[in-house]
Amino acid sequence: MTTTTLAVLVPLLPFLGAAAGLLLGRTAPGFVRPLAVLPALTSLVLAVLVAARQGGGPALDSATELTPTGSVPIELALHIDGFAALVAVLVGVVATCVQIYSTGYLRHDPRYPSYAALVSLFTSAMLLVVYSGDLIVLLVGWEVMGICSYFLVGHYWETPQARAASLKAFLVTKLGDVPFLIGLFALGADAGSFRITRVLGTVASGGLHHPTLIALLLLAGVAGKSAQFPLHTWLPDAMAGPTPVSALIHAATMVAAGVYFVARLLPVFHASSAAMVVLAVMAAVTMAGSALAALAQDDIKRVLAYSTIGQLGYMTGALAVGERGAAVFHLLSHGAFKALLFLAAGVVIHAAGTNSLAEMSRMKNLRARIPDAYWTMTVALLALAAVPPFAGFFSKESVLSAAEHVAIGHTGHAPGAAGWIVLVFGLVTALLTAAYATRLWLLAFRGHGAEAPDHGKQPLAMNAVLWVLAIPSVAFGLGYGVLPDWFDGHRLAPTLTTSVLGTGLALVGGLVTYGAWRHTTVLAARVPSPGTRLGSTEYAQDVAADHPEEDAGLVEAEAMASHVPAEGEAAPASDPADPGRLLLGPLHRHAAAGFHLDALYEALFVRPVRAGASLVRFLDREVVETYVRGAGALPRLLGAAVRRAQTGNVQTYVSALLAGTVVLAVAVLLVATGA
Secondary structure, X not given: OOHHXXXXXXXXXXXXXXXXXXXXXXXXXXXXXXXXXXXXHHHHHHHHXXXXXXXXXXXXXXXXXXXXXXXXXXXXXXXXXXXXHHHHHHHHHHHHHHHHHHHHHOOOOOOHHHHHHHHHHHHHHHXXXXXXXXXXXXXXXXXXXXXXXXXXXXXXXXXXXXXXHHXXXXXXXXXXXHHHHHHHHHHHHHHOOOEHHHHHHHHHOOOOOOHHHHHHHHHHHXXXXXXXXXXXXXXXXXXXXXHXXXXXXXXXXXXXXXXXXXXXXXXXXXXXXXHHHHHHHHHHXXXXXXXXXXXXXXXXXXXXXXXXXXXXXXXXXXXXXXXXXXXXXXHHHHHHHHHHHHHHHHHHHHHHOOOOOOEHHHOOOOOOOOHHHHHHHHHHHHHHOOOOOOHHHHHHHHHHHHHHHHHOOOOOOXXXXXXXXHHHHHHHHHHHHHHHHHHHHHHHHHOOOOOOOOOOOOOHHHHHHHHHHHHHHHHHHHHHHHOHHHOOOOOOOOOHHHHHHHHHHHHHHHHHHHHHHHHHHHHHHHOOOOOOOOXXXXXXXXXXXXXXXXXXXHHHHHHHHHOOOOOOOOOOOOOOOOHHHHHHHHHHHHHHOHHHHHHHHHHHHHHHHHHHXXXXXXXXXXXXXXXXXXXXXXXXXXHHHHHHHOOOOHHHHHHHHHHHHHHHHHHHHHHHHHO
């Protein structure tokens, strides 16, 4: 079987699995789980074979035109280079792990068949984006992911949080997709083709007429899809969906698509120095702002969500300094340990008996109950904090090294200003990342919240997946040195300066956070606890205690339905030893609310749109409908008058005829006399 055939099957098999799962979900429920897991697993095996055959060598290109589309053709094309091959393997690994994990996590969910089918379709769409050699075909996968995210985030549609989060995710990403689509059309018009190879050839020959405008239009779509400032606010709210969905979106699909797109078309952005600086500023604000917000969150999933935003900022920062190898390397490394973090968080949520928001301030004594999640999450947090020798250290330091090379003038891929921006903010974010990772670990596993009842051991499928993902979280960092051909044929090793600074700042962040935790713990021991807020947590505990056989997903959904926070509400801390408040001080309240960006957008966009809609409704009801009602009333009155004259009496008609004749005769005489 040729490599091209194998590559076609990689996205096709999950699509067929999704279609079969939807068709057989009700009639043959026993086939749902095999149809969810086997296509993803087979697709992973084929993606590995494609990567082995590609081997980091010349890109594999193949195309066919189904039907003529005018002067700018649209083709079903493949373009598989080392980046595409590796990212496809990542998507396959994470999707397979999520499907296996979900068989235990949602084993009693009545909507599991549609959920599994949507996850398969989501996977197929991302693989289409990765392998596509035509921008319009890539756009199809790009938009299908947006639709799937809408349904998956809103899986628990009975709850107001899930409904609002799914709608917000869809609208915000579509807001970015409008300029993105315009940018694609402009790019295709300049190049005379949507084929990626021809577009890159046009860029190399200087054929782009408006490179800055095109790059900025494309960046709007990337900011929406990859949750970069200022279109990142949908991602923390998307935590209202099931935890495995969060792992899939954050680790290998959706948010990774924007970074991958810029990496694939990086020469387009290189053509504009202004666009590179904008990309660097966007990355810097995203990195630092999300890290501060993560340090103030009480919801374990929101901490991880803001962490994803920040790590995506590192990737876009690497792209801003022209080093796409470092960007894709960090994408792959991050995908492994972030999937592990979310799936382990799902185990923590069930063990803690909290609602789906999983407040860390309500957790206590979880280490002994969930040893698998404890150890694997510890590994993932060390990788997130970039502590050597874990994977995150190598990938994050490669980004900082690339920024250092540009900043001090060793390379000319990007403006020096972009290098300094990424380097400085990247180091600051390294400090903050270690701080919130340490805080998460302390509150989740050594917290002082209310102790929840024991819900029993987690299913084997859930725990096994955690250990599978722990392997690349530990060892994947070696890949950047072992396989340089997969990353543009060269390896930009971490420099001594960035390694020492990055690791030192990470250790400082962790130690300071631990010291703040110890300090607040001592203070809390002297003051009586104010008591924990009840409600949603108690409900979840009751459900789990009364029904120990229930899966984690249903406990999550039940508790979620019982807790409806007010808009913009930040969960009050029940753990008096939370070091985040001490570290951030007066900034804590603003960071917990995401620096009030949602409130700003509400004032600038939502309220004016609602006011405009109200005005239009008023004009339609009071003005337009008045004319419509008047236009209908006049014929009705005339009709009523005519109807009264139609009595059906012949004598009446003859009398009226004679009277009319007399009137006409008199009128004629008067006119004649006057003349």
